Amino acid sequence: MPELPEVEVVRRGLETHVVGARILGAEVLHARPVRRDPLGPEGFAQAVAGRTVTAVRRRGKYFWLALDDTDAILGHLGMSGQMLVKTPGAPLERHLRVRFPLDSGADLRFVDQRMFGGLSYAPGGAVLPSEIAHIGRDPLDAEFDAEAVARRMRQRSSAVKRQLLDQTLVSGVGNIYADEALWRARLHGERPGDRLTRAQALDVIEQARAVMLQALDQGGTSFDALYVNVNGESGYFDRSLHAYGREDEPCDRCGAAIRRVAFMNRSSYFCPTCQPVPRRRRT
Numbered sequence: 422m423p424e425l426p427e428v429e430v431v432r433r434g435l436e437t438h439v440v441g442a443r444i445l446g447a448e449v450l451h452a453r454p455v456r457r458d459p460l461g462p463e464g465f466a467q468a469v470a471g472r473t474v475t476a477v478r479r480r481g482k483y484f485w486l487a488l489d490d491t492d493a494i495l496g497h498l499g500m501s502g503q504m505l506v507k508t509p510g511a512p513l514e515r516h517l518r519v520r521f522p523l524d525s526g527a528d529l530r531f532v533d534q535r536m537f538g539g540l541s542y543a544p545g546g547a548v549l550p551s552e553i554a555h556i557g558r559d560p561l562d563a564e565f566d567a568e569a570v571a572r573r574m575r576q577r578s579s580a581v582k583r584q585l586l587d588q589t590l591v592s593g594v595g596n597i598y599a600d601e602a603l604w605r606a607r608l609h610g611e612r613p614g615d616r617l618t619r620a621q622a623l624d625v626i627e628q629a630r631a632v633m634l635q636a637l638d639q640g641g642t643s644f645d646a647l648y649v650n651v652n653g654e655s656g657y658f659d660r661s662l663h664a665y666g667r668e669d670e671p672c673d674r675c676g677a678a679i680r681r682v683a684f685m686n687r688s689s690y691f692c693p694t695c696q697p698v699p700r701r702r703r704t
Contacts, residue, residue: 423498425482425559425593426636431504432484435529436477438506439486442523443473454518454533458541468542469494469521475547480562481592483553485546493546495553496531499538505530559593560630561637571622574614581617581625582610582689594629597665598636600690602629604664609696610689616699635661664690 423431447466449455458465469488476487484504485493496504505514507528513520514532519540521529531540543550558565570591574584584590585599594602603610605628608621617625639661663673667690668681677694 423482423502424595424598424633425561426598426633428479428482428484428498428593429561429637431498432477432479434506435484435486435504438527439474439523439525439529440476441474442525442527443471444469444529445522445524446470448520448522449518450520451518451536453536454531454539455541457539460542465540465542468492478549480549480553481556481559481588482595483550483556485543485550487547491545491547493543493550494540495543495546495550496540497538499533499535501533501535502538503530503532505532556588557590557592559591560626561593561633565591567623567626570626571619574622575617575619577614579614580611581608581614582684584614585625585629586685591626591629593633596684596687596689597662598629598632600665601632601662602626603696604690604692605632607695609691609698610684612699664692666690 447469449462449466452462455462455465460468472488472490472492474486475489478485478487483495483497485495487493496502498504501516507530509522509526509528511528514530516532516534517530518533518536519531523529531538533539541552543552545551557570560567573590574581577584582599582603585594585602586596599610602625606621606625608617608625614622664679667679669678671677672679672692672695675692675694677692679690680693681688681690683689
């Protein structure tokens with residue numbers, strides 16, 4: 422699933438290509454991507470037609486196109502969603518779901534093979550859609566409060582990796598960047614939050630921020646060819662990963678073999694030497 426850096430790459434591309442453009446209409450080719458919109462496919466199309474995009478914003482893994490009437494189009498890429506900017510005559514993608522012709526002469530297209538992502542009309546959502554107001558700020562947000570997040574992490578007994586993935590606590594961090602941040606901070610993902618020092622909690626937050634900034638500079642991580650920017654190009658950060666996806670490969674720091682364990686229907690990758698498994702609490 423695209424994580425914060427990948428969604429930010431898409432947001433920046435949209436900001437470059439669609440801000441100031443008027444949406445001439447919306448062609449919903451499949452109802453599932455607008456399933457969360459109470460207006461339905463026809464209502465969604467009518468609501469956005471004729472509106473001008475004034476900004477493109479993001480919180481965590483969500484992005485939205487602010488419109489000129491204080492409303493917005495809220496989007497999530499899910500597992501395989503793509504927001505592409507194409508010339509009107511470009512061949513239609515096999516998994517094209519929603520198409521927005523723009524007065525700039527470009528086509529804005531939402532493509533989604535697996536259809537876990539989606540778009541919806543968000544009345545009054547230009548600044549922040551109410552549907553995602555519960556989501557915490559992310560480490561790249563200028564108003565992100567690392568001290569407050571670290572304090573909350575240390576008040577909880579849940580494992581540090583689960584906390585990094587808690588979008589109400591800190592948004593935008595997914596499985597890949599959580600593993601990378603933990604490797605950089607030399608922490609095992611199962612270490613309870615209330616067994617972290619203040620310095621450790623702040624460090625893992627800073628490492629998450631640092632690794633996502635590095636990924637952003639390289640256009641994101643592209644394990645799945647379905648992740649692309651608005652021009653259809655893939656990122657290259659997967660070549661710089663130290664832990665995620667590197668089972669049995671030598672740790673870049675100590676040489677020990679990276680291990681993989683099951684985690685929440687996914688996998689966690691860690692170095693058993695640099696990130697020792699925490700001792701069990703005494704009963």
